[in-house]
Amino acid sequence: xxxxxxxxxxxxxxxxxxxxxxxxxxxxxxxxxxxxxxxxxxxxxxxxxxxxxxxxxxxxxxxxxxxxxxxxxxxxxxxxxxxxxxxxxxxxxxxxxxxxxxxxxxxxxxxxxxxxxxxxxxxxxxxxxxxxxxxxxxxxxxxxxxxxxxxxxxxxxxxxxxxxxxxxxxxxxxxxxxxxxxxxxxxxxxxxxxxxxxxxxxxxxxxxxxxxxxxxxxxxxxxxxxxxxxxxxxxxxxxxxxxxxxxxxxxxxxxxxxxxxxxxxxxxxxxxxxxxxxxxxxxxxxxxxxxxxxxxxxxxxxxxxxxxxxxxxxxxxxxxxxxxxxxxxxxxxxxxxxxxxxxxxxxxxxxxxxxxxxxxxxxxx
Amino acid sequence: xxxxxxxxxxxxxxxxxxxxxxxxxxxxxxxxxxxxxxxxxxxxxxxxxxxxxxxxxxxxxxxxxxxxxxxxxxxxxxxxxxxxxxxxxxxxxxxxxxxxxxxxxxxxxxxxxxxxxxxxxxxxxxxxxxxxxxxxxxxxxxxxxxxxxxxxxxxxxxxxxxxxxxxxxxxxxxxxxxxxxxxxxxxxxxxxxxxxxxxxxxxxxxxxxxxxxxxxxxxxxx
Numbered sequence: 001x002x003x004x005x006x007x008x009x010x011x012x013x014x015x016x017x018x019x020x021x022x023x024x025x026x027x028x029x030x031x032x033x034x035x036x037x038x039x040x041x042x043x044x045x046x047x048x049x050x051x052x053x054x055x056x057x058x059x060x061x062x063x064x065x066x067x068x069x070x071x072x073x074x075x076x077x078x079x080x081x082x083x084x085x086x087x088x089x090x091x092x093x094x095x096x097x098x099x100x101x102x103x104x105x106x107x108x109x110x111x112x113x114x115x116x117x118x119x120x121x122x123x124x125x126x127x128x129x130x131x132x133x134x135x136x137x138x139x140x141x142x143x144x145x146x147x148x149x150x151x152x153x154x155x156x157x158x159x160x161x162x163x164x165x166x167x168x169x170x171x172x173x174x175x176x177x178x179x180x181x182x183x184x185x186x187x188x189x190x191x192x193x194x195x196x197x198x199x200x201x202x203x204x205x206x207x208x209x210x211x212x213x214x215x216x217x218x219x220x221x222x223x224x225x226x227x228x229x230x231x232x233x234x235x236x237x238x239x240x241x242x243x244x245x246x247x248x249x250x251x252x253x254x255x256x257x258x259x260x261x262x263x264x265x266x267x268x269x270x271x272x273x274x275x276x277x278x279x280x281x282x283x284x285x286x287x288x289x290x291x292x293x294x295x296x297x298x299x300x301x302x303x304x305x306x307x308x309x310x311x312x313x314x315x316x317x318x319x320x321x322x323x324x325x326x327x328x329x330x331x332x333x334x335x336x337x338x339x340x341x342x343x344x345x346x347x348x349x350x351x352x353x354x355x356x357x358x359x360x361x362x363x364x365x
Numbered sequence: 366x367x368x369x370x371x372x373x374x375x376x377x378x379x380x381x382x383x384x385x386x387x388x389x390x391x392x393x394x395x396x397x398x399x400x401x402x403x404x405x406x407x408x409x410x411x412x413x414x415x416x417x418x419x420x421x422x423x424x425x426x427x428x429x430x431x432x433x434x435x436x437x438x439x440x441x442x443x444x445x446x447x448x449x450x451x452x453x454x455x456x457x458x459x460x461x462x463x464x465x466x467x468x469x470x471x472x473x474x475x476x477x478x479x480x481x482x483x484x485x486x487x488x489x490x491x492x493x494x495x496x497x498x499x500x501x502x503x504x505x506x507x508x509x510x511x512x513x514x515x516x517x518x519x520x521x522x523x524x525x526x527x528x529x530x531x532x533x534x535x536x537x538x539x540x541x542x543x544x545x546x547x548x549x550x551x552x553x554x555x556x557x558x559x560x561x562x563x564x565x566x567x568x569x570x571x572x573x574x575x576x577x578x579x580x581x582x583x584x585x586x587x
Contacts, residue, residue: 047484073487074496080488086481090503099499100489148490 001058003152003184007043009050015039015208021152021184021201028187028199028216030229036208037188041154044186045080046073057151057184079145083157085137087129093140094125100147115143118180120173135166142177155187159194171197171359192229196220196237196276197359204228221325223306223314234279234314235357236325242271250295250350256320257346261295262353276357279314279327283347286336296348298324302340305333317346324348366559369536370544375567377452377540378520381459382513385467388460389512393471394501398483415465423529426458430530450532455540458530459520466515474508475501507579514575518568 006018015036021027029037042048044055046062049070055063062071079100087096097112105111116125119139129137138158145153159167175198178185189195195202195216202219204212212225217237219225226234240255242265251265253273265273288297300319307313313333315326324346338344396408414422430448431437440448448454478501486496502509524542531538533547541564548557 045484045488047487072492073484074490074492077490078488080485082481082485084481086479086485088482088485088500090500099486099491102490144485144489148488 003044003057003186004055005040005044006052006054007040007050008052009039009208013039013208015050017203017205017208017210019203019210019213021186023184024178024182025200026178026185026187026198028189028195028202029205030189030192030195030202031205032190032229035205037190037205038156039208040205041080041156041186041188044152045078045154046071046076060151077148077151079148079150079153081138081141081145081153081155081158084161085129085141087137087140087144089129092126092128093121093132093136093143096129096140097143097147100144102149112143112147115146116140118146119143119177133166134162135170138162138170139173142174151183153181153183153185155185157188157190159189159191168359174198175359192220192226193235193276193357196235197274197357217323221306221314221316221323223312234325234327235276236279236323238275238277238322238324240273240275242267242269242273244269256322257298257300257324258319259296260348261350262358263350265358273358275353277324277348278352278357279325281349281352282324282326284315284317284326284328284332284336284338285345285347286338286342288345289347292347293349294347295350298346298348300324300344300346302338302342302344304340305338315344317344319346366556366563367539367541367544367548370539370541371560371563373452373536373539374521374541377455377459378517380456381463381520382517384456384460385463385516386509386513388464389467389471389509389516390497390502392464392468393505393509393512394475394497396468396472397475397478411468412465414462419462419523419525420529422462423458423526426461426526426530430454430457449530450534450538452537455527455531455538458526459523462523462526463516463519466519467512470512470515471505471509474505474511477508478504506582510575510579510582514572518571521564521568 002023003021005020007015009015013036017036017040019027029040031037039048043050043053049063052065053063061069062076063069088099091099093116094109094112097115098108101108101111113125116122119142121136121139121143124132124136129140132140159170162170187195187198199216201214202216203210204219204225206228211228212219212222220235223234238255238257240253240260243252243254245251245264249264250261253260253262253275260275262275267273288299298319300317303316303318303323305313305315307330311329312327313330315328315338317324317326326346396404427449428434429436432441432447437448482500483496486500491499522542524546527538527540527543533539533543541560545557545560548560
């Protein structure tokens with residue numbers, strides 16, 4: 001049963017939003033700071049009550065201002081990972097995790113160690129938060145949220161307080177962890193790259209309102225939604241498999257679109273990854289170009305051309321079962337006579353794919 | 366050495382701490398977390414005993430709890446004796462006079478607990494009472510402990526208010542501080558000296574023990 005949220009408020013911020021997240025689904029609430037996304041998360045947790053709101057999960061009503069229902073946060077089975085983790089500083093990692101368990105839970109210590117192992121933190125159970133790195137603290141916070149046996153898991157900018165190298169590792173871990181999660185997961189983030197790597201669906205929030213909602217691929221291909229986010233970085237996600245690490249520093253991957261050569265990607269051959277290809281880094285050619293420095297030339301057909309308001313358009317190129325997005329000028333479309341159904345070649349520079357644009361694919365359940 | 370006076374002082378200080386401990390925790394927590402219109406006024410009233418001369422404060426307490434006051438009359442009717450010039454009256458005065466020492470440091474202690482940590486406690490399924498016991502109190506403990514030490518030490522040393530409210534009845538209201546004054550008045554400088562030194566030693570030990578304990582708590586937290 002899904003998590004369903006509806007909230008309306010005038011103060012302290014204007015809010016008029018509703019969305020739902022299915023069990024096992026990772027929904028990203030994306031928006032600028034001050035857009036109201038964290039307020040929506042706090043509404044779910046019961047830390048804030050809008051003037052008019054309804055929150056239900058598994059058919060259980062947590063908040064219904066019309067019916068006068070408002071469960072206190074401690075009566076909602078909700079797991080929250082706070083932006084700065086908010087670990088209990090006087091407790092060890094294991095005690096932090098046990099603190100979220102129901103009283104009288106059998107073998108709390110063993111369960112805490114199981115959860116800490118699940119988030120890749122074995123052997124540090126007796127450390128205090130101050131003795132843990134930022135990434136380790138985040139893992140404890142995730143384990144603590146799961147110890148609550150939540151009906152909904154809420155992640156409030158959980159990657160913003162760590163350095164980028166740690167962040168990449170944590171992305172992979174969250175993706176791996178998702179195989180174990182049966183509840184709806186709501187991720188609040190201002191980082192579109194992060195949302196695209198992790199989320200199944202996205203809700204774009206602007207000034208307290210939902211401006212776009214859809215699958216990650218749909219939203220990321222929508223210039224209007226991206227403009228709402230103030231970004232030009234339309235991008236496609238390509239699933240691929242690591243084939244071999246070449247001596248010259250490039251890694252060969254196989255995607256449905258054909259082989260891809262990218263700067264060294266960590267992982268054993270056979271590891272499934274998702275590669276984020278930025279639309280403005282893709283060049284289209286009608287004929288297969290020769291003697292070109294770019295290493296990746298992918299043949300496909302044009303599925304759609306989405307005009308924006310500016311001089312640019314987004315061309316959706318169907319390659320195998322996947323889609324690549326190319327951001328080119330309206331003028332180029334006219335010059336090349338590009339139309340849906342046309343055969344084209346998409347050219348991607350290897351060096352245009354940043355390391356944090358590659359992530360391990362979810363483990364299939 | 367006036368042992369009766371010393372034990373009376375210790376008894377008074379002990380009872381004052383016992384009564385003010387829950388007050389300190391609940392009022393300190395309330396003032397730390399809640400925002401309300403009259404908060405500034407309440408804080409000012411709580412701080413008042415710090416700035417008023419004890420004799421002034423004692424004078425008003427004498428008026429408030431004397432035989433002709435509603436509280437004093439009620440006490441007289443219920444217990445058959447008056448409230449002022451008794452140990453109970455002294456304790457009441459001591460509790461009121463120590464409110465600032467008991468609440469202020471505890472309030473600072475609770476204010477030091479980050480709001481996200483309290484929210485995390487709620488989201489971990491802890492009821493407000495359980496959150497207080499398991500999360501807030503352990504973190505605010507140094508503040509609460511400081512409050513209790515100040516209250517204890519301050520009660521031991523209080524003079525003016527006790528003189529106004531209690532008089533100097535041996536075993537009932539004659540505390541060590543009053544006894545020392547009496548000895549000096551009677552030119553028993555040796556006796557006054559021994560008692561003064563004892564009071565200094567007790568105060569020093571109390572404060573040193575507290576600092577050592579809170580240092581240990583601090584190590585446990587970090």
